[in-house]
Amino acid sequence: MTTRENEFDDHERELWEAYDRYLADLGPHGQLLSEALDPGANPNDYNTKFGFKATPPRIDWALKAQQDALDNLRKSSGPDANLNGVVIGVEKYQW
Structure with a gap:
């Protein structure tokens, strides 16, 4: 046992x-x-x-990158595209 x-x-x-x-x-x-x-x-x-x-307002740059990518995906996929469940990650990079 x-x-x-x-x-x-x-x-x-x-x-x-x-x-x-x-x-x-x-x-x-x-x-x-x-x-x-x-x-x-x-x-x-x-x-x-x-x-x-x-x-004062601040910009969350990681969130902005994620939301911009989702906006671009919506535009490129067309108005009838079903984007339910789409998750867009964000990666930090160095210049």
């Missing part, structure tokens, strides 16, 4: 669970939803303890 050892101990499992909870609370803007949705963050209420402001 074979007995398997646990892959993670209790402490490691607790860390993974905490990380999962953190990720589940993370909004698309990188802020915790529990804070972003808190009425105490209302910028129109001057009695609040905290708020949020947008950062």
